[in-house]
Amino acid sequence: MNSTITQTREIHLASRPEGMPTAENFALVNQSLSPLTDGKVLIKNLWMSVDPYMRGRMVDRKSYVPPFALNQALEGGAIGEVIASKNTDFPVGTKVSSMLGWREHAVTDAAGLTALPQTELDSSHFLGVLGMPGMTAWTGLTRIADLKAGETLFVSAASGAVGSVACQIGKLMGARVIASVGSDEKAALLQSYGVDAIINYKTCGNLTQALTKAAPEGIDVYFENVGGEHLAAALSNMKDHGRIAVCGMISQYNDTAPTPGPDNLALIVMRKLKLEGFIVSEHWAHYTEFATKMAQWLAEGKVKAEQTIYQGLEQAPDAFIGLFEGKNRGKMLVKLA
Amino acid sequence: MNSTITQTREIHLASRPEGMPTAENFALVNQSLSPLTDGKVLIKNLWMSVDPYMRGRMVDRKSYVPPFALNQALEGGAIGEVIASKNTDFPVGTKVSSMLGWREHAVTDAAGLTALPQTELDSSHFLGVLGMPGMTAWTGLTRIADLKAGETLFVSAASGAVGSVACQIGKLMGARVIASVGSDEKAALLQSYGVDAIINYKTCGNLTQALTKAAPEGIDVYFENVGGEHLAAALSNMKDHGRIAVCGMISQYNDTAPTPGPDNLALIVMRKLKLEGFIVSEHWAHYTEFATKMAQWLAEGKVKAEQTIYQGLEQAPDAFIGLFEGKNRGKMLVKLA
Numbered sequence: 184m185n186s187t188i189t190q191t192r193e194i195h196l197a198s199r200p201e202g203m204p205t206a207e208n209f210a211l212v213n214q215s216l217s218p219l220t221d222g223k224v225l226i227k228n229l230w231m232s233v234d235p236y237m238r239g240r241m242v243d244r245k246s247y248v249p250p251f252a253l254n255q256a257l258e259g260g261a262i263g264e265v266i267a268s269k270n271t272d273f274p275v276g277t278k279v280s281s282m283l284g285w286r287e288h289a290v291t292d293a294a295g296l297t298a299l300p301q302t303e304l305d306s307s308h309f310l311g312v313l314g315m316p317g318m319t320a321w322t323g324l325t326r327i328a329d330l331k332a333g334e335t336l337f338v339s340a341a342s343g344a345v346g347s348v349a350c351q352i353g354k355l356m357g358a359r360v361i362a363s364v365g366s367d368e369k370a371a372l373l374q375s376y377g378v379d380a381i382i383n384y385k386t387c388g389n390l391t392q393a394l395t396k397a398a399p400e401g402i403d404v405y406f407e408n409v410g411g412e413h414l415a416a417a418l419s420n421m422k423d424h425g426r427i428a429v430c431g432m433i434s435q436y437n438d439t440a441p442t443p444g445p446d447n448l449a450l451i452v453m454r455k456l457k458l459e460g461f462i463v464s465e466h467w468a469h470y471t472e473f474a475t476k477m478a479q480w481l482a483e484g485k486v487k488a489e490q491t492i493y494q495g496l497e498q499a500p501d502a503f504i505g506l507f508e509g510k511n512r513g514k515m516l517v518k519l520a
Numbered sequence: 521m522n523s524t525i526t527q528t529r530e531i532h533l534a535s536r537p538e539g540m541p542t543a544e545n546f547a548l549v550n551q552s553l554s555p556l557t558d559g560k561v562l563i564k565n566l567w568m569s570v571d572p573y574m575r576g577r578m579v580d581r582k583s584y585v586p587p588f589a590l591n592q593a594l595e596g597g598a599i600g601e602v603i604a605s606k607n608t609d610f611p612v613g614t615k616v617s618s619m620l621g622w623r624e625h626a627v628t629d630a631a632g633l634t635a636l637p638q639t640e641l642d643s644s645h646f647l648g649v650l651g652m653p654g655m656t657a658w659t660g661l662t663r664i665a666d667l668k669a670g671e672t673l674f675v676s677a678a679s680g681a682v683g684s685v686a687c688q689i690g691k692l693m694g695a696r697v698i699a700s701v702g703s704d705e706k707a708a709l710l711q712s713y714g715v716d717a718i719i720n721y722k723t724c725g726n727l728t729q730a731l732t733k734a735a736p737e738g739i740d741v742y743f744e745n746v747g748g749e750h751l752a753a754a755l756s757n758m759k760d761h762g763r764i765a766v767c768g769m770i771s772q773y774n775d776t777a778p779t780p781g782p783d784n785l786a787l788i789v790m791r792k793l794k795l796e797g798f799i800v801s802e803h804w805a806h807y808t809e810f811a812t813k814m815a816q817w818l819a820e821g822k823v824k825a826e827q828t829i830y831q832g833l834e835q836a837p838d839a840f841i842g843l844f845e846g847k848n849r850g851k852m853l854v855k856l857a
Binding site: 239410414429430431432435436441442443444445446447448449450451452453454455456457458459460461462465 | 789790791798
């Protein structure tokens with residue numbers, strides 16, 4: 184009977200945002216599905232992810248992933264279930280992760296599909312703490328910044344999908360963790376994770392001074408998600424030989440004009456700092472190592488998986504825009520079914 | 521008869537410069553030498569070095585070396601000869617390197633003295649190509665940026681003491697080398713080293729575009745001596761996984777107000793770049809490895825040691841100020857005897 188599904192609703196990029204994205208940049212479209220030929224499966228998406236990096240793909244420029252095309256479905260992480268199959272590797276009922284988000288159904292071959300492992304955890308966590316954002320947090324702390332027990336870690340955007348996991352892994356690795364967030368409600372979430380100091384950057388006054396107060400002996404590792412003032416404040420507070428894992432600079436993503444960088448970059452020499460940008464996809468060979476650890480931490484209750492959930496495909500643009508308005512605590516998700 | 525020398529002329533820091541240093545910040549002073557007690561030597565300095573990093577020590581702030589004290593002799597690299605000795609390790613006639621620059625004579629114990637090896641090279645080269653600046657160039661390319669044959673290297677301040685050696689080592693390592701300089705005369709020097717492309721940043725117009733033209737396929741390694749616009753232009757032209765060895769940011773050293781950094785730091789994430797600051801003193805355990813290679817390159821005529829020489833201690837402040845006015849080609853030295 185699922186073969187009666189011949190159409191999907193999907194979200195297209197209607198126009199390229201300038202500055203903060205708006206509803207007008209998106210269009211909800213009915214689209215015919217391609218036929219279910221040999222080797223293909225029909226997927227019904229259960230969850231889709233919205234992530235800050237997608238903003239970069241909405242601009243028509245060279246970046247680490249090609250830009251989204253206009254008037255075509257957007258792409259992004261999704262969890263779905265196979266509801267019709269002409270591929271024996273993915274029988275009906277298989278739960279799969281894919282990059283076929285921003286749509287309710289898809290017909291696809293097996294390339295780009297990963298069957299989810301058997302677990303008692305809700306499949307949505309494979310878009311969050313057990314998926315790309317969790318793996319990003321772990322990669323930045325272990326493979327990029329080489330965080331060690333006893334060191335001081337500063338995490339910006341600390342209540343976000345990546346930051347909230349980075350803070351918790353930081354504590355589990357034995358670091359003293361300082362978190363920066365944009366509201367008292369988010370601060371409370373971080374408090375519940377047992378982080379050592381929390382800065383509300385919107386109310387703290389001078390961020391550099393607030394950070395000095397929170398880390399009087401300096402910072403060993405900065406997990407950079409924000410850029411701008413946060414980077415300047417971190418630089419001013421880094422210890423000699425400090426490391427900065429540069430995961431993102433969300434404060435810059437909607438800039439319409441270039442914003443100047445920190446005025447204290449000479450500290451990179453004076454304090455012998457290392458800054459390293461990274462993209463989690465290049466580290467995916469280590470996913471099993473990460474997932475094994477993270478599954479155990481989750482089972483033991485040592486990591487908590489916070490989620491903010493919007494309901495229905497038509498809410499996806501709002502969920503995405505909400506990322507830049509600080510509307511999420513933990514992973515921002517859209518529930519599709 | 522040398523024991524009759526009981527006084528030295530030396531240069532004191534009379535006041536802390538604000539912005540570009542001026543002659544008034546320095547004072548030429550006659551000072552009594554301490555007595556030549558057991559274990560000590562009397563040194564007559566032959567050469568002294570002026571280096572951009574000294575500007576940082578003229579400011580009263582925490583940095584990787586303590587600030588210079590007011591109304592005391594400045595410090596810096598020097599080559600001298602022992603002319604009276606009560607230390608059997610350093611007999612009369614020994615040529616030594618020390619940090620006792622900015623003065624004509626010194627009485628000192630052996631701590632901080634290094635006897636120069638026997639060589640046919642002029643001893644002044646131990647302040648340049650065979651000394652700290654040469655070792656800095658080699659360390660940045662090999663130990664920090666891991667330059668490989670076939671890669672494209674960009675060097676700023678390329679006619680300076682460090683930059684001119686970095687360009688030559690880059691060529692010897694098999695890289696394509698692009699050099700930025702501030703005059704056509706300096707460009708000619710770089711031309712004589714066989715570098716592949718030269719940019720006169722004062723006349724090239726848009727530096728980012730000039731660099732794109734010189735390196736259409738992008739830069740693998742940037743040897744950063746300048747900061748500011750040079751850093752921004754390099755970032756815009758880095759290849760994925762490019763490395764930036766951050767040796768100095770001379771454009772910032774005389775700033776009286778903070779100058780904003782590049783507006784394109786988000787490229788650190790997008791292109792997965794690594795920036796690493798370093799101080800050569802922390803790599804000194806590798807000096808012998810470097811010096812062995814460099815001595816051979818010099819003997820074979822594969823590295824040329826350019827020098828700009830000022831004559832006499834009273835010229836030392838002008839030589840130092842000249843560093844920030846681009847007056848040197850290669851190593852800036854003051855000949856004291």
